[in-house]
Amino acid sequence: MEMENETKEERVSEWSELTRECLINILSRLTLEDRWRGTILVCKSWFNAFKEPSLHSLFNLDPHFDSPPESTHWWTPEFDAKIDSMLRSVVQWANTSLTEIRIRHCSDRSLALVSQRCPNLEVLSIRSCPRVTDDSISKIALSCPKLRELDISYCYEITHESLLLIGRNCPNLKVLKRNLMNWLDPSQHKGIVPDEYLNGCPQDGDSEAAAIANSMPHLEWLEIRFSKLSVRGLNSICQGCPNLEILDLSGCANLTSRDIVNATSSLAHVKDIIKPNFYIPRSVFHTERYGHWNLYDERFQTDVFRI
Template sequence: MEERRRWEEMDMDCLVNIFQRLGLEDLTLGVPFLCKSWYRASLDPLCWRVLDLEPLDFMPWSKFTKRFMTQYSLHHFSFSGFMKLVAMRSRGSAIELRFPPVFGASMHDLFHASSDRWPGLKKVVLPNLLMEDEVHIPELVAKWKELELLEMQSKPASFSEMVTEISRNCKNFAGLRMFGSIKKDDVLAIVRLLPKLKHLCFDKSYLPKEQLLMIMDGCKELEKLSVKDCIGFEADEEVMRKTSGIKIFESEGSKLFDDSGYDTDECDPLYVHVI
């Protein structure tokens, strides 16, 4: 009987083509430890263009963390150490970086994702940060010259400064997604500095109708506007008329008042829904 071809003997380009579709857990804990040819293929920068950390559980007691410590013979797990490994393997090739929503990421880790590490980042998803860390976001964003899409778990206190840096440094910037209390000053910064936005998402935010109309008047090139489950406006006739020129407008679940019937015109940011 003719011997079947072995997986480890596959052409290197074929292996790389397969491995670049895998997640970081497989690339760090699975593929490299199976055989030498797979290990070599897993080091190709093409496998590390999308760095999605969101599905990984970095808690000390998680299966992922314990397995990582075992595979790399570590006495303790460090998120910063994990980021250094990913940076070394990617060799600056990453175009997308998604941080875990809450646990693990610090401003130190974020600066490791600066232009020195991944100069070609086009999409970044930032985690929730402490208030003292948020002031550094404008400085950080300014380093991502190729940035096109930015997602944030919450609106930073330095939002206006961040938008200013995006306008100055990110010439291809086209999309923003964040949650929070969207105030008039925030909208003015967007329409003044980022009038050519293509995609904007404020789902589950506090967004008064006045601010929503300002966005639609100021960002004429919007192709998608998502404001689902917001508090502060209803999709009435005026709103629908203003959005008629936008290809995709999503406002399902948005309403003028909160569930208790309280007028949210003076909405406290702590009220806003957070994912």
């Protein structure tokens, strides 16, 4: 028994006495989950190595949200606080080397620190963040001029004013994803996303389109799924963003096939236009609120309501 204990102690000693360079090399080969759930708990020297700035230039939690079913727990302030805590730690450890952030359900509290400490940020993806507002995004716009990709999908407290600031202050922006939830058939989100949030879907599609058109001339990839923009808004985007290659208009219910063809005919570099392609629930079709669907014979030209 005594010899067995000595062997264990020797093994612990050997691992803890690895040089910092060796530890950093080991940690760099591990997944993000393995680092956070295992290595930082080994001993003090491992934790110190874990805080090496080069290990935190990228912070991507998206895979951990994509695999399990969406949870009501994700939409609570308590969950936001946990994500905020992780992001604040990464920002501090990265020491200005952080260039890519892909997370969800953070809040203004952590993004305020990002705007202060991440001048080299190039990618910011913060989908499904009900407590991110114009306040933090405006600070990001003013402090992160190297931004080239922004995903603010399902962030309903962010308005066209932030889009305008981002466009004017981030000249390298090439990718913008501003997708909304399926307001035509919200059943896929029902019981998970709070009702008051689902009902708060932004109405100002043309205001957002104008902000994009007037400030993002170098945009190449634009996703605005389920936006409520009209043909006027689409025309302004196509005129103001002549370099568009990818344009995703899935679920944009106010656009006809003819509208899209006419508006996008001026895009010389376009490679893929994803048109509205959805089934209209009978409950939506018969409600007075969506009476414009009576024009379906013009908008939907195949037997399964496709454009």
